[in-house]
Amino acid sequence: MKVAYVTADDTVSRHDDERETALAAWLGAGIEGAPVNWRDPRADWSEFDAVVVRSAWDYIERRDEFVAWAHRVERVTRLFNPAAVLEWNTDxxxxxxxxxPTVPTFWPEPGAGLPEWDEYVVKPAVSAGARDTTRTADRDAAAAHVARLLDEGRTVMVQPYLPxxxxxxxxxxxxxxxxxxxxxxxxxxxxxxxxxxxxxxxxxxxxxxxxxxxxxxxxxxxxxxxxxxxxxxxxxxxxxxxxxxxxxxxxLFLRDELAAPDLFAEALAEALKAG
Missing domain, CATH: 3.30.470.20 (ATP-grasp fold, B domain)
Known part of the structure; x- marks a missing residue:
């Protein structure tokens, strides 16, 4: 079985310190893994038995492009996780x-005031790694960040900071x-x-x-x-x-738990056998 391990360009994917751990475990399960940049125009995704999204961490800047890519890939091979899941989960x-039960969340509209909380976390609904996220006890500063994000046409979520x-x-x-x-x-x-x-x-x-x-x-x-x-x-x-x-x-913190890489590889092998 040949499976694409989906990454981003080198400036992003070089931070993926669990790639080799995952690929070694895949190989042990009879799966040949190959790192491929999801934005590589030369990639022929139909050559793979499956495509697994891993360190495609630059998708935040181009979510629509990423979602469209996922649906295209799924038309020619298996994609993990499925394209519909990726589209749903990236917002x-x-x-x-x-x-x-979730962290209390306020979804502000333009001109709306904020709840009375001791400290605020303000972030866009499409984000990762705390990008464009601010934490502040200043209600005016929180409102200003909300306004900036809304002016950019983004959906905003406001949560209380939890000690x-x-x-x-x-x-x-x-x-x-x-x-x-x-x-x-x-x-x-x-x-x-x-x-x-x-x-x-x-x-x-x-x-x-x-x-x-x-x-x-x-x-x-x-x-x-x-x-x-x-x-x-x-x-x-x-x-x-x-x-x-x-x-x-x-x-996935694969290097923190000894059995995790093999469990990941076994799950992938089972999914491939299931067709």
């Missing part, structure tokens, strides 16, 4: 109707082929502390209520996923809530 408005993010951290639960693999406590991007290789993430066993919520999230999203990352935090009263579910190009 965080999906959080509005997911039907599970638990720094105290307990964000918990990411990783799933391959619908099966739980591992979980990590992630470094909070907006904490003001620089992320390093040492503090980026640490393995952690989910609490029962966190695991139960992650299972509810997976039951609410589209089926037949090769990979999924469920990011949770706790509210001030201790309730776990969903920050987002990453189904497009999440970092």
């Amino acid at each position: 965080k408005t999906y959080l509005r109707a997911l039907g599970v 638990s993010v720094e105290l307990e951290g964000e918990l990411s639960l990783l799933y391959f082929g619908g099966r739980f693999s591992h979980a990590v406590r992630r470094h909070p991007m907006l904490s003001g502390v620089e992320a390093t290789a040492e503090n980026r993430a640490t393995l952690r066993d989910p609490d029962d209520d966190q695991f139960a919520l992650a299972e509810r999230v997976l039951a609410a999203v589209p089926p037949d996923l090769l990979y999924a990352r469920v990011d949770l935090v706790r509210m001030p009263d201790g309730e776990p809530v969903l920050m987002e579910v990453e189904l497009t190009e999440p970092y």
Whole structure:
């Protein structure tokens, strides 16, 4: 089996430090993986038995192009995750109707005031890696950032900053082929502390209520996923809530859990056999 491992150009994909780990595990499962830039005009996607989106981290700047690419690829071969899932998941408005507990979110319209919160996180609905995101206790500054994003024609989401993010951290639960693999406590991007290789993430066993919520999230999203990352935090009263579910190009923390690369490869091999 020959499978494309979808990346971006070198300036972006050079930060993908788990590519070789994944490709080695794929090879061990009888899958020949080849890194390919999703924007490479020379790529013939029909030559692959499947295409797996991994470090296509520049799609944020050209989401419409990326979604159109995904649908084109799916017409000639199998795509993981499916194009319809990528289109749905790359706009965080999906959080509005997911039907599970989420971080409280205000969706402002032009001229609307903001809720009275101690601290605000303002970001566009199409974003990744905290791009165009601001954290501030200044309500006027938050409103100004909202106005700038709205003026650019973007959908905006405003959330309260949760102190638990720094105290307990964000918990990411990783799933391959619908099966739980591992979980990590992630470094909070907006904490003001620089992320390093040492503090980026640490393995952690989910609490029962966190695991139960992650299972509810997976039951609410589209089926037949090769990979999924469920990011949770706790509210001030201790309730776990969903920050987002990453189904497009999440970092999978494959190097943090010894068994994870093989579990990822096994899930891919099973998906390929299923046809």
